[in-house]
Amino acid sequence: MRIDWWTLGLQAINAIVLIWLLSRFLFKPVAAMIAERQAAAERIGAEAEALRASAEQDRDAAAAAEAEMAASRAAQLKAATDAAAGERERLVTAAHDEAARLRAAAVAEIERMRTDVERRAQSRASQLAIIIAGRVLAHLPEALRIAPFLPSLGKAIDALSPQAKAGLAEQPCARVAAPPDETDIRALRVLLAEKLGAPAEPEIVVDAALIAGIELEGAHAVVRNSLRADLDHITAELGRDGD
Template sequence: MTIDWWTLGLQAANFLVLVWVLTRVLYRPVRQVIAERQARVNAALDAARAREAAAEEARRRHERALAEFEERKRALAAQAEAELEALRAQRIAKAEAEAEAIREAARRAAQETRARAIDAARADIAALAATLAGRVLQSFGAACGADDAPAQIAAFERALAQMEPAERAALASPGADAALVTARALDEDARAAWREALGRLVGAPPRLTFRVDPALLGGFVLTMGGAELRLAWADFLSEARARLARSMDDAP
């Protein structure tokens, strides 16, 4: 077996030439395009990562803003609650002060009204007392305060004069028994004077009995012929009390 050295050398040279040529027309362009493609992929990945980072940053900003908003909302709500509470307390205090003022004014007005009513009642009472005193004095005369028989008899005769005829006739029935009640015991002259006065009324002296009732205070009560004539101080005082009570009820 022989070797053709020319062929061997030429093939070696051919291969080296092929290496040189393919380096330029194949390997280098392929490597460049792969590197460029990889660079673009890396750039796209970097851009995607950058966008992801930006999105993450935006999400964090949004969450921070949301948290700040929530915090501000809570602070505002607390502030509004505090202001509302203060306003409510202020208004309650003001209302209580106004109510107290109204109550005080009402109490003062009531006191003034009561004082005026009391004053008016006192005035009425005074007037009534004066009227009653006047009537007592008018009924029993100036001597009525002494409560003596002549004054009582004079009052009896004035009462008779003011009576209706039917009443006077019922009192002056002849033969009837009579009873005279006084606040103090009458002496014999007084009793004689009463017998004489009643005799003048019925034409003959009646059978007259005398009793003493201190509760009458003054004046007398004459019972005769089924009729009764009361001119006792106690009755006048009772009437005065009743009038006074009515005037008190009518007072505002």
């Protein structure tokens, strides 16, 4: 077999030219295209990664916002519940206080009404006693409305201080329940002279409201000695007992 070196050389030259042409017009553009597409793919991947990271951040932010809103709603609900419980407790306490106040006011009003009724009853009883006493004594001799009260009048004068006796001796006034006769007047003068230590000429004033008895009035002293005074004293004592 013979080798044609000229043919081999030409073929080698053709191969070198072909490789150079392919390298010049095919390999480099293809490599550049591949590099460009690879860069685009990397850029798209980076953008996708950035979008994914942004989406994750948005998701985390949304989750955090939702958790914050849930916590805020829970706090608001708790605050509203606590406020409602506090208001309910305040209203219940206020209702209890108002009920207690009304109950106390009702008890006080009932007690006041009871006391008022008792006082009115006592007043009516006193008035009735005075009327009965007046009607009973109206059938007795008028002398019996004065003379029986002279001893108690003497005891009342004895209980006075010297200053009160001296004041009573100055222009004494004797209030009697019925017109006295001469015997009553003389007995009264003797009693006053004995108890006051000096003669006395009392002014006689008839006061039927006394019912029975004798009362003395002086410049600085008063001696109540009548059935009306006794009834007034009893009424006052009953009133104090009722209080």
